[in-house]
Amino acid sequence: MTIALEARNLRKHYPGVVAVNGVSFAVEEGICFGLLGPNGAGKTTTVEIIEGVTPASSGEVYYYGEIAGQKFRQEAGIQFQNTALQDYITVRETLEMFRTLYARRANIDDIIEQCSLVDLLDRDNRKLSGGQRQRLLLAVALVNKPRLIFLDEPTTGLDPQARRNFWDLVQSIRAGGSTVLLTTHYMDEAQILCDEIAIMDAGKIVTQGVPEALLREKYRGLIIELPISDLTGDMSGIEHTVLEKLGLIEVVSTDVSASLQQLSAHVSNLNQIKIRQPDLEDLFLDLTGHTLRA
Numbered sequence: 001m002t003i004a005l006e007a008r009n010l011r012k013h014y015p016g017v018v019a020v021n022g023v024s025f026a027v028e029e030g031i032c033f034g035l036l037g038p039n040g041a042g043k044t045t046t047v048e049i050i051e052g053v054t055p056a057s058s059g060e061v062y063y064y065g066e067i068a069g070q071k072f073r074q075e076a077g078i079q080f081q082n083t084a085l086q087d088y089i090t091v092r093e094t095l096e097m098f099r100t101l102y103a104r105r106a107n108i109d110d111i112i113e114q115c116s117l118v119d120l121l122d123r124d125n126r127k128l129s130g131g132q133r134q135r136l137l138l139a140v141a142l143v144n145k146p147r148l149i150f151l152d153e154p155t156t157g158l159d160p161q162a163r164r165n166f167w168d169l170v171q172s173i174r175a176g177g178s179t180v181l182l183t184t185h186y187m188d189e190a191q192i193l194c195d196e197i198a199i200m201d202a203g204k205i206v207t208q209g210v211p212e213a214l215l216r217e218k219y220r221g222l223i224i225e226l227p228i229s230d231l232t233g234d235m236s237g238i239e240h241t242v243l244e245k246l247g248l249i250e251v252v253s254t255d256v257s258a259s260l261q262q263l264s265a266h267v268s269n270l271n272q273i274k275i276r277q278p279d280l281e282d283l284f285l286d287l288t289g290h291t292l293r294a
Contacts, residue, residue, distance in 0.1 A: 002029040003065070004148055004179040005050070010059035012045050019045045021203035023059075027148075027196075032170070032180040034194035036187070036280075038288060042203040043183045044081060047152055050181075051078055063148070074104050077146030077178075079137050081153045085125040091136055092121040099143040106145035115139040115169060131162030138169060148179045155189060167192055187280040197280070201288040211280055218286070219278040221254035224263070226273045233266035243285070252278070 005027040012020040020042045027033040037043045048054040050061050052068065063072040085094060095112070099105050112118055115135045120128070128136060134154055141149055151170065155163040163186075170193055174180050184190055190197055191211055198208040207214060228247050238259075241250045253259035256275060264270060 003027065004029040004063070005181065006062040007046070007050055008060045008062065010046060010049050010061070011057045012042075012049060012054065013057045018203050020049065020056075023200070023203070023205055025198050025205065025208060027179060027181060029179050030174070030177060031195040032174050032182055032193050034190040034197040035181065035183045035200060036185065036190050036197055036284065037183075037200035038185055041200040041288075043200050044152055046200070047150060047181065047183055051076070051150055072148075074102060074144065075147045077141035077144060077149040079141040079149070079151050079154055081156070081183075083137055083140075085133070085136070087126055088124060090122050090124060091117055091128075094125060094136065095139055095143060098140045102144035104144045106143055108143070111139045111142050114142070114172060116165075129162075130158055131165065134158060134162070134166055135169065138166070142173070146178055148181070149173060151180060151182045153183055153185070155184070155186065163189070187284055191280045199284060199287055206287045207283075214283060215278050215280070218283055219252055221252050222256055223276055223278050223282065224251040224253055224256065224259055224273060225249070225276065226251075226263070226267060230267050230269045230272055232268045235266055238262060238266070241286075250282075 003026045006025070008024050010020050010023045011018070023042070023046050035043045035047065045054060049056045049059070050068070052073065061068040086097070089097070095108055099108060112121065115138055117135060117139060120132055120136070125133075125136070138151075138154065141151075155166050158166065167189065170180060170182070182190070182193060194211060196208070196210055197214070198205045200206065226249050228242070228244070228249055231249070235249070238251060243250065251259060251263070260270070260273070263273070267273070
C-alpha cells in the first residue's frame with residue numbers, strides 16, 4: 001500500500017474559533033477519498049491547509065512520505081469551491097493559459113475530450129452554464145496531469161443531470177490512476193464515488209473508513225420509515241429515532257415482518273411506511289445531528 005497524502009494533527013485557530021481541531025488521515029494512492037461534513041464542519045479549511053492555500057496553526061502535510069513542497073505543487077491539481085474565470089476569453093484560451101503555469105503538462109486535446117468541452121472551445125467563459133463551467137474548472141485542474149486531484153464541493157448548485165455527468169468524469173479520472181480527494185456534503189455523491197470516507201463535525205473527524213464497512217458496523221438490519229403524523233399510539237416500547245425536522249420516525253429492524261406487526265398497533269396508515277437499506281445519510285445524521293435531506 002502506497003500512501004499518496006497524509007495529514008498529521010492539523011489545527012487551525014481563528015480568534016475565538018477552532019476551525020480544525022487535530023485532524024489526521026492518510027489517503028492511499030489511486031483511491032477516491034471523501035472528506036464529508038455539513039457546512040462549517042471544517043472540511044474546506046482542512047483541504048485548504050493541505051493544498052497550501054491556508055497556513056495551519058500546527059500540524060504537517062506529507063506527500064508520498066515527504067513534507068509537501070515543490071513536487072506536491074507541480075503534481076497536484078485543484079478544483080476550488082469558488083474560482084473566478086477570466087472574462088472575455090474562450091474555453092480553449094483558459095486551458096492554454098493555466099497549462100503554461102506548470103512544467104508538468106498534460107495533452108490539452110485529451111483533457112478537452114475527457115471533460116466533454118469539444119463543442120465549447122470557442123465560447124466565452126461568461127456564456128457557460130453551471131455544468132459547463134464545472135467541467136471547465138475540472139479541466140483546469142487536470143492541465144498538469146496531476147497524480148493527486150482535489151475537488152472541493154464540485155457539484156454544489158448543479159442540477160441532477162449535471163451532477164451525474166460530473167460523477168462520470170470523476171470516475172474516469174480515478175480509472176486513469178489519479179488519486180482523488182473529494183469534499184462534499186452530498187451523501188449520495190460520496191456513496192457512489194468514494195472508496196473511503198472521513199466524516200467531520202465541529203473541526204474533528206468523527207468516523208473514518210470504507211462506506212460499506214461503516215454501515216455494516218453501525219446498522220444491523222433495514223430501516224422502517226413512517227410519518228410522525230400517522231402515529232396513534234405510544235412508541236415507548238419500540239426502539240426508534242425521531243427526526244422532527246423531517247416529520248419522520250425511523251425504526252431499525254432485523255425482522256421487518258415482526259416489526260410491522262408491532263407497529264400496526266401504533267400507526268393509523270401503514271400505506272405510507274417505507275422500508276429501505278441504511279445509507280451514508282443515516283450514518284451522518286446519527287453522528288452529527290445535521291439534517292441533509294431537504
